[in-house]
Each structure stands twice: as C-alpha cells, then as structure tokens.
Amino acid sequence: MAEPLPDWFMPPAEGWTADDMDHLPPEAPRMELIDGAPIVMSPQSRFHSRVIRRLTNALEEQAPAGLMADEELTTTLDKHQRPEPDIVVYKDREAEQEDWYEATSIPPEDVVLVVEVESPESVFRDREVKPGKYAAAGIPHFWRVVWENGRAVVHVYELDATTRGYVAMGIFRDRLELQVPFPIEVNLKKLVRN
Numbered sequence: 001m002a003e004p005l006p007d008w009f010m011p012p013a014e015g016w017t018a019d020d021m022d023h024l025p026p027e028a029p030r031m032e033l034i035d036g037a038p039i040v041m042s043p044q045s046r047f048h049s050r051v052i053r054r055l056t057n058a059l060e061e062q063a064p065a066g067l068m069a070d071e072e073l074t075t076t077l078d079k080h081q082r083p084e085p086d087i088v089v090y091k092d093r094e095a096e097q098e099d100w101y102e103a104t105s106i107p108p109e110d111v112v113l114v115v116e117v118e119s120p121e122s123v124f125r126d127r128e129v130k131p132g133k134y135a136a137a138g139i140p141h142f143w144r145v146v147w148e149n150g151r152a153v154v155h156v157y158e159l160d161a162t163t164r165g166y167v168a169m170g171i172f173r174d175r176l177e178l179q180v181p182f183p184i185e186v187n188l189k190k191l192v193r194n
Contacts, residue, residue: 009038018082021074022104030072034129036080042121051117051145051152051191052086058186059089059113067112067182068092074105075114077137083130086145087115089181108137112181117145135159135166141181142166145191148173152191 008025015036024031030041044052052071059069067089074084082105091110114134116126126144134142142157153173157166158180176186 015080017079018076018105021082030084032074032084033080033082034125034133039125041084042119045119047147047152047192048086048117048119054191055115055117055145055152055186056087059087059184062182062184063089064182066092075108075111075137075139076105077108077133081133081137083133085114085130085134086117087113089113089115089141108134108139111137111139113141113143114139115143115145118147131157131166135164138164150192152188154186154188 031038069089074082076082089112090106118126140159144155156169160167
C-alpha cells in the first residue's frame with residue numbers, strides 16, 4: 001500500500017509559487033517549479049553527474065571576471081516558474097549583496113547561460129519546455145547536452161531578441177569552441193572519460 005503524501009506536498013489554495021520553494025521542509029526532495037507544479041528531481045546517472053561537474057569546472061575556469069558558474073541553482077523566471085538548470089553561468093553580484101551566500105535563486109536578468117544535461121526522464125522538459133521559458137525570460141544562451149554513443153554532445157542555442165526564441169548555433173561532438181557568451185574551448189571527450 002502506498003503511503004499518503006505529506007501535508008507539505010499539498011498545493012496552497014492559490015497554487016505553488018517560486019517563493020514557496022524556499023519554505024519546503026528539510027526532508028523534501030530536490031524540486032523545481034514549472035508552470036506552478038513542483039517537479040521532483042530524479043537521481044542522477046554517472047553520465048549526468050560527471051558532465052555537470054566537469055563542464056561547470058571548465059566554464060568557471062574560462063569565464064571572465066564578473067561571471068560565476070554553479071551547479072543546480074534555481075532561477076526564478078516569474079511567480080510560477082523556478083526551474084533548476086544543471087549549470088547556470090551568471091553575473092557575480094557578490095560585492096553588491098550582503099546576503100549573497102543565502103541566495104537560493106538567480107534572477108534571470110543576471111543569467112548569461114543555462115545548461116541542461118538530458119536524462120531519460122527529463123528529455124521532454126529539456127527539449128520542449130525549459131528552452132521556451134528561458135527564452136521568454138530573456139536568458140541569452142542555452143546549451144543542451146545529450147548522450148550520443150558514449151560521448152557528450154552539446155547543442156548550442158542563442159536568443160533571437162526579436163522573436164524571443166532560441167536559434168540553433170551548432171552541434172559540437174568532439175570539441176566545443178565558441179566566442180559567445182565568452183571565449184571557451186572544451187574537449188568534449190574528456191567530459192565523459194579521462
């Protein structure tokens with residue numbers, strides 16, 4: 001017999017909001033908010049975890065001063081949208097904010113790049129749902145990383161400000177070399193294997 005859902009999981013009368021995510025109890029699983037619905041995050045595969053860690057490190061090492069790269073930090077796009085990209089590159093406002101160390105979400109105007117690493121349960125969200133929400137919020141760069149025959153392949157998109165949609169800029173299989181959002185080179189073979 002299935003156990004009943006805990007009381008905290010029942011939606012508030014006005015529905016879930018981005019602010020509600022900061023008031024979940026410690027025993028709550030990691031969740032993101034899409035269209036006012038909490039989405040429980042599945043356990044990560046080794047591919048997913050390794051790619052996130054290694055790509056975050058590469059982005060952080062190569063980002064210019066003033067930009068930070070972090071894993072699994074939410075961005076509050078609006079009242080009912082608080083997705084958790086696998087990697088977020090954002091403007092470092094540490095010196096301007098006394099409570100920066102307590103922040104659990106990055107405002108979209110500070111986000112330069114979001115990266116989603118696909119897993120079997122997230123394919124639809126990572127391909128169809130989240131890109132539209134990131135684009136509507138004005139996030140200028142979006143990457144999607146997929147598993148392809150034992151390697152990490154990066155699909156790169158850039159925001160078209162006129163249409164508020166992403167335009168495909170390239171698919172990178174062995175080596176990622178870009179000039180935007182900043183000059184970066186990544187040996188994609190090393191994201192998965194040593």
